[in-house]
Amino acid sequence: MTRESLARTVARDRRPAPAAEEVARRYVNQWVEDEALGSERVRAFVLILKTRGCYWADLKGCSMCGYAKDTLGRSATPEELAEQLSRALERYHDEPYVKVYTSGSFLDDREVDAESRRNIVGAFSGRARRFLFETLPEFASEATLSPLKAAFAGELEVALGLESTDPTVLGRYVHKSAGPEEYLAAGDRIRALGLxxxxYLLLKPPYLTESEAVDDVVRSVGEAAPHFDALSVNPVHIQNGTVVEWLYHRGRYRPPWLWSVVEALQRGAERRGSSRLVSFPTAGGLARGPHNCGACDARVLAAIEAASLDQEFAPLAELDCDCRQEWRETLRLEPLGVEA
Ligand code: SF4
Ligand SMILES: [Zn+2]
Structure with a gap:
């Protein structure tokens, strides 16, 4: 199967059937996690709303993204979104950082209509200091962002899945709908509005070796830093119904090593300029997530999290384990087609 037809087949298979009203009145998930506002460690309230989800996931979708499984198969009505919000607010305890995800673009009217967007942001105004949401770059405009800025007394943070500044990696391996220059321009637009x-930078898209993947992220950090306040290195974890999972089941993909995350942060720290550089690996230490040998995973993950929260990367140099040598061999031998 070609890369192109594989992507379209996987996209078709994961499209959910339209959901009933009762399903649409419940959000997908909610939890609280550690974060930082500047040098201050804070708690962050995370909410995943159930929406139509990403339009691009229906057309082709990105090779590592399985978020379509958390979507409705149709647009949520304003009443359904209001019900999801009110259920979530029952669990909100004035955490200073709020992150609201939609398995797509918060700014796409098909996922969250303009009035619901204002209501959601406004519900946390005066209670949270920062409110984060994600969007594809084409929806980040003055028309969509200014009303939200007016509705929120605090900082709005707009997150974009840039993944890589290399057009080939982004288009052919990640399968994004837009090129890197559109993401960089959107970062500039967002900041020009005072937001x-x-x-997000993806560590180890399919079809890259481990060392190519680290180099790609490090270069992307340097090229993206002038356009963004924060850069998050997101190592791939295997999500259901994705191209990456298809390759993984056929022995053609291994999730990145945690040593690669460490290396990306160490080298990226030298190129990040004034932007924050963080990584909070999802499914870290699990077979389907970024992992090392098993014995050192928890220790390395804790060091990655501490470096991200405190912006102190020097302690990463003190990490070690026998498996670090195996990782180094992988970097050296994989390009030659030899297993370490
Ligand atoms: S990674 Fe983002 S743009 Fe790509 S399919 Fe998933 S939600 Fe859509
Ligand atoms: Zn180890």
Missing amino acids: RAKA
Whole structure:
């Protein structure tokens, strides 16, 4: 199967059937996690709303993204979104950082209509100091952002899945709908409006070796830093119904090593300029997530989290384990087609 037809087949298979009203009145998930506002460690309230989800996931979708499974198969009505919000607010205890995800773009009217967007942001105004949401770059405009800025007494942070500044990696391996220059321009637009811009950088898209993947992220940090306030290195974890999972089941993909995350942060720290550089690996230490040998995973993950929260990368140099040598061998031998 070609890369192109594989992507479209996977996208078709994961499209959910339209959901009933009762399903649409419940959000997907909610939890509280550690974060930082500047040098202050804070708690962050995370909410995943159930919406139509990302339009691009229906057309082709990105090779690592399985978020379509958390969507409705149709647009949520304003009443359904209001019900999801009110259920979530029952669990909100004035955490200073709020992150609201939609498995797509918060700014796409098909996912969250303009009035619901204002209501959601406004519900946390005066209670949270920062409110983060994600969007594709084409929806980040003055028309969509200014009403939200007016509705929130605090900082708005707009997160974009840039993934890589290399057009080939982004288009052919990640399968994004837009090129890197559109993401960088959106970062500039967001900041020109007085909002914070954050970019996710994907560590180890399919079809890259481990060392190519680290180099790609490090270069992307340097090229994206002038356009964003924060850069998050997101190592791939295997999500259901994705191209990456298809390759993984056929022995053609291994999730990145945690040593690669460490290396990306160490080298990226030298190129990040004034932007924050963080990584909070999802499914870290699990077979389907970024992992090392098993014995050192918890220790390395804790060090990655501490470096991200405190912006202190020097302690990463003190990490070690026998498996670090195996990782180094992988970097050296994989390009030659030899297993370490
Ligand atoms: S990664 Fe983002 S743009 Fe790509 S399919 Fe998933 S939600 Fe859509
Ligand atoms: Zn180890």
